[in-house]
Amino acid sequence: MARPDLNLLVTLDVLLEEGSVTRAGERLALSPSAMSRALARLRRATGDPLLVRAGRGLVPTPRAVELRERVRALVREAEEVLRPGEELDLASLERTFSLRSSDGFVERFGPALVAGIAQEAPGVRLRFLQKATRDTGPLRDGTVDLETGVVQEVLPPDVVSTPLFTDRFVGVVRDEHPLSSGAVTLAQYAASRHVHVSRRGLSEGLIDEALRPMGHQRQVVTVVDSFGAALVLARASDLVASVPERHSANLRQGMVSFELPFPAPEVTVSLMWHMRLETDPAHRWLRHRILDMARRI
Template structure:
């Protein structure tokens, strides 16, 4: 079945508005004969005469009256789609954005992000989802607007990425922990009881790799799948949690942190989104807001 000629919708809208072939021709800058041919084509595709002679003028048929409001809405909607996006009105914006990230990111940056959004766009709701994996389907399918994480080979290649901040691994223990007394050495660090974080994406395997040349290995007591859980266990026990410093700042309140006794390269946490959202003004504003909140946090340190 051939595709309909959608240009006829514009012609029909003007004809029904003018009620005159000559008037419609003037508005569309066509000759009267070209407009007459367009009306003949419309009569053919709709199966209705649309405009019929009444004295010296034309009057719409019942079918034309039925179509008048409908076709006007369709043409207006098409114009809105095809014209450049207008300036974003944050005060009247009503929208829900979904961010997939870790508990640590929400705990650390969530309060400032929510406050910033509420101040500029009170009609916007932020939904935070846990990030159990690095699967790119939620971003591709529109289930998630923004995701945070470390870009690596497992990251879907079509996704856009923008760095938010650099981070490093640190050790975390309860306040007053015996490990805090004296110099921190690879031997003392490895010999302590550890909570090991094992999760897809950002995990503490780099720590074990950095320890290996020193001849030491962490004494793992328990294994968990998230930094929040590791920190919670370290808070109430003698265990050591090794976590990203800035990423978990909000989770480590009231605890003691220390630099690791081995050299480990810093890593970058990025914001990711699908390229189809590049031109969306509201999404662009949200990306700018997330980046701004993370940058201000960094400058305050």
């Protein structure tokens, strides 16, 4: 079955409004003969004459009167669909955004982000989710609107990313730890007992890769799946935690932080989203707010 020509809806709308082939043609920039052909096509498509001669003019048939309001509504709705989106009104915006973030992001950046958004768009709600895996599935299926994390592999072509900031690792110990005063040497650091962070349960990571070329190996005695958990253990024991400096700033309060006695590993934290939201005005606004906040703090 042939698909109907939806352009005929616009023609029918104008014809029914004007009640004249000539005036309808003038509005649509069509010649009288072209309008007559369009009316003939409409009659064949609907199985009804639609407009019939009455004296010197045309009058609608009962079928045309029945269709008039429906056609007008369809044409207006189509015009709305094809019109550029209205300017974003933050004061009246009501929407919930889900942000899946890596460990420490909410503690470090959440308060400023929530306060800033509440001031601009009080109807916007943020839902923070813990990032347990690197799977981009939640972005692609719409479960998550935005995600932060370190991009270690090439992202799928439908996932967009932009760098948020670069973070470097620092060492952290409790206040009375042997390494809490004075400069920490490479030998002291390597000889200490360490808590290592790995979501996959691995006992080595970036820190160990940085130590290896210098002929040192640290003693990892505990493995946890988050930087927050590592700092809790270091706060209550003589374990050394090595964590990203910016991400863990709030979590490290009351503890002693020191520069690593070797070139500290750095990671770039990125913001990710699905391309279907690339031009969404509200989503774009939120992305810019997160970018501005992360680069200021």
